[in-house]
Amino acid sequence: xxxxxxxxxxxxxxxxxxxxxxxxxxxxxxxxxxxxxxxxxxxxxxxxxxxxxxxxxxxxxxxxxxxxxxxxxxxxxxxxxxxxxxxxxxxxxxxxxxxxxxxxxxxxxxxxxxxxxxxxxxxxxxxxxxxxxxxxxxxxxxxxxxxxxxxxxxxxxxxxxxxxxxxxxxxxxxxxxxxxxxxxxxxxxxxxxxxxxxxxxxxxxxxxxxxxxxxxxxxxxxxxxxxxxxxxxxxxxxxxxxxxxxxxxxxxxxxxxxxxxxxxxxxxxxxxxxxxxxxxxxxxxxxxxxxxxxxxxxxxxxxxxxxxxxxxxxxxxxxxxxxxxxxxxxxxxxxxxxxxxxx
Amino acid sequence: xxxxxxxxxxxxxxxxxxxxxxxxxxxxxxxxxxxxxxxxxxxxxxxxxxxxxxxxxxxxxxxxxxxxxxxxxxxxxxxxxxxxxxxxxxxxxxxxxxxxxxxxxxxxxxxxxxxxxxxxxxxxxxxxxxxxxxxxxxxxxxxxxxxxxxxxxxxxxxxxxxxxxxxxxxxxxxxxxxxxxxxxxxxxxxxxxxxxxxxxxxxxxxxxxxxxxxxxxxxxxxxxxxxxxxxxxxxxxxxxxxxxxxxxxxxxxxxxxxxxxxxxxxxxxxxxxxxxxxxxxxxxxxxxxxxxxxxxxxxxxxxxxxxxxxxxxxxxxxxxxxxxxxxxxxxxxxxxxxxxxxx
DNA sequence: CCATGTTCTGCAAACGATTGCACGAACATT
DNA sequence: AATGTTCGTGCAATCGTTTGCAGAACATGG
Numbered sequence: 037x038x039x040x041x042x043x044x045x046x047x048x049x050x051x052x053x054x055x056x057x058x059x060x061x062x063x064x065x066x067x068x069x070x071x072x073x074x075x076x077x078x079x080x081x082x083x084x085x086x087x088x089x090x091x092x093x094x095x096x097x098x099x100x101x102x103x104x105x106x107x108x109x110x111x112x113x114x115x116x117x118x119x120x121x122x123x124x125x126x127x128x129x130x131x132x133x134x135x136x137x138x139x140x141x142x143x144x145x146x147x148x149x150x151x152x153x154x155x156x157x158x159x160x161x162x163x164x165x166x167x168x169x170x171x172x173x174x175x176x177x178x179x180x181x182x183x184x185x186x187x188x189x190x191x192x193x194x195x196x197x198x199x200x201x202x203x204x205x206x207x208x209x210x211x212x213x214x215x216x217x218x219x220x221x222x223x224x225x226x227x228x229x230x231x232x233x234x235x236x237x238x239x240x241x242x243x244x245x246x247x248x249x250x251x252x253x254x255x256x257x258x259x260x261x262x263x264x265x266x267x268x269x270x271x272x273x274x275x276x277x278x279x280x281x282x283x284x285x286x287x288x289x290x291x292x293x294x295x296x297x298x299x300x301x302x303x304x305x306x307x308x309x310x311x312x313x314x315x316x317x318x319x320x321x322x323x324x325x326x327x328x329x330x331x332x333x334x335x336x337x338x339x340x341x342x343x344x345x346x347x348x349x350x351x352x353x354x355x356x357x358x359x360x361x362x363x364x365x366x367x368x369x370x371x372x373x374x375x376x377x378x379x
Numbered sequence: 380x381x382x383x384x385x386x387x388x389x390x391x392x393x394x395x396x397x398x399x400x401x402x403x404x405x406x407x408x409x410x411x412x413x414x415x416x417x418x419x420x421x422x423x424x425x426x427x428x429x430x431x432x433x434x435x436x437x438x439x440x441x442x443x444x445x446x447x448x449x450x451x452x453x454x455x456x457x458x459x460x461x462x463x464x465x466x467x468x469x470x471x472x473x474x475x476x477x478x479x480x481x482x483x484x485x486x487x488x489x490x491x492x493x494x495x496x497x498x499x500x501x502x503x504x505x506x507x508x509x510x511x512x513x514x515x516x517x518x519x520x521x522x523x524x525x526x527x528x529x530x531x532x533x534x535x536x537x538x539x540x541x542x543x544x545x546x547x548x549x550x551x552x553x554x555x556x557x558x559x560x561x562x563x564x565x566x567x568x569x570x571x572x573x574x575x576x577x578x579x580x581x582x583x584x585x586x587x588x589x590x591x592x593x594x595x596x597x598x599x600x601x602x603x604x605x606x607x608x609x610x611x612x613x614x615x616x617x618x619x620x621x622x623x624x625x626x627x628x629x630x631x632x633x634x635x636x637x638x639x640x641x642x643x644x645x646x647x648x649x650x651x652x653x654x655x656x657x658x659x660x661x662x663x664x665x666x667x668x669x670x671x672x673x674x675x676x677x678x679x680x681x682x683x684x685x686x687x688x689x690x691x692x693x694x695x696x697x698x699x700x701x702x703x704x705x706x707x708x709x710x711x712x713x714x715x716x717x718x719x720x721x722x
Numbered sequence: 723c724c725a726t727g728t729t730c731t732g733c734a735a736a737c738g739a740t741t742g743c744a745c746g747a748a749c750a751t752t
Numbered sequence: 753a754a755t756g757t758t759c760g761t762g763c764a765a766t767c768g769t770t771t772g773c774a775g776a777a778c779a780t781g782g
Contacts, residue, residue, distance in 0.1 A: 093738035096435040117454040325668030436768035
């Protein structure tokens, strides 16, 4: 459209006032300072000329950028795109822009990226990369930069944090398996250093206890990562016991995929010989053989909630969202079945 | 770290020169203007104080933002994350930031988003949303904003465009099927209005001809979208013929997934009764039953190439990348097999 | 020795917004 | 009627850069 930018001065000239008056009219907070007649005239002129404020000038003056940095481990992990869409959706409506970066789970890279984002003067940071004990998080808080954690929590107090209710997710998984008659249920656990891993383990112990089921340490297989390879390794280890489990609650869908591979290798039929539950409900897992029973997480809603929390922080009012846990639900598909008659 | 920002003036004061001199030292293009001794002293002081230029001031003065807008249909489509990672990787190294937006395939929304990005003064735009006849693209070009197309081309001349070599991808798929003895091969086609759909159809016709195979119009099933539902519908239609095909080249993996659903519904075994080839090699399709034979596209490389093209455009030199096609390759898995003996 | 370049560096004006301050008019108060 | 308040508006500084211009210092050549 119009290639030459319209400035405050241009619209001021058109109305015959000073640019500062125009500025006041256009800012809702200061609009009351100017007389109604002039205000409407200015507003009309601004609209007519198609005035668009220059963000750089604004930012230079106010040192607010209307930009939020979002840091995730890896965009190609299907968990994150919905999260980001949720974030962008609500932030976009408030005229914020998000800039995105991937750490590939490398803390050093994360540090660099955070520094770069501060160089870009982001107004706030949304991190999906927090570890349970996270120095970077503490630094950000010390510097009073607006911060919201998503998906993973940290041990620091008094922080906005949007999580899945991991315990509830694990509980419905265990409920389901118990209802099918399973008693020897094992958990393939994510890394303890991540809150998701930690919380799911705790949730698992709790859910098992609630059903009066035995939960020996050998039935919680620790993994180094939420990966397919680790899931495969873990299931093979679990089955190499005197009385192996009949059902598995995997830490996430990738690990569940590893379980599929392992059960093929062990010549076990899923779900006849072993039931498997995943976590996250990634795309396409409904098309596996068998379709994966898994815990579905409202990722997009979590993203939206994180963005809301950020907006609350930035607006000054509503200073504490605190920790918020969204409830996941179980999607029953083909990978879980009755406990095998003998075992 | 340091909370108070260091400005040009601060480092100028430390060395005892004027801020403009510091500016000249720090800009490689103007560094030659200042004497070597002062230059080194200034550089040292800048490093010591940890000077970081204020991007807003720079942008305000130069009206360059060091920001590139990337517009895609939908981040949750697994094709796009790798593309974006490729883009971010190379753009990040040149200190550019990318901002991202999803159109959900809605042209109106796309127009809004492009306007918003120009409001943000992006230095360039990378579009993955082009239609073959695209007014928005023409507008951008008319306004001389740097533009690179990725994944989808448009009919406009003289434009930087990074594509998959769709014809080559289809050709290797057809080669593979022909080698397995298939002669009645059908194509499930994407929308003609998208270059990907169009080019794959053309490639299919060409490949069939190269093998001396018959390619009646009835064996090219037009779809309205690259979706699972359309793929399913299309395969059912294709099989409802006097002599139905024994192999399918789907327009993409989602359509191939639809074919899986359709063949179940039709009680056909894949690959015994029908062979299916996908396109894109999305994550997890290697875990389907059967694992999907598909054409693997170097998405990340395409993203990187698009970013390179953009940098070339922006730097002024290297003004024309033109169209660049990256070669995909076939990944043979379980969804393709010998032609059924009778049919 | 003076005119004439050459370097080099500083000055100051942009870029386009926000905002404290001052000023004048209008109005209310005594 | 004189004084004090309030209200609306303009002035000008400021944010941190870049960059055209001018002048100082020095070298060069006739």
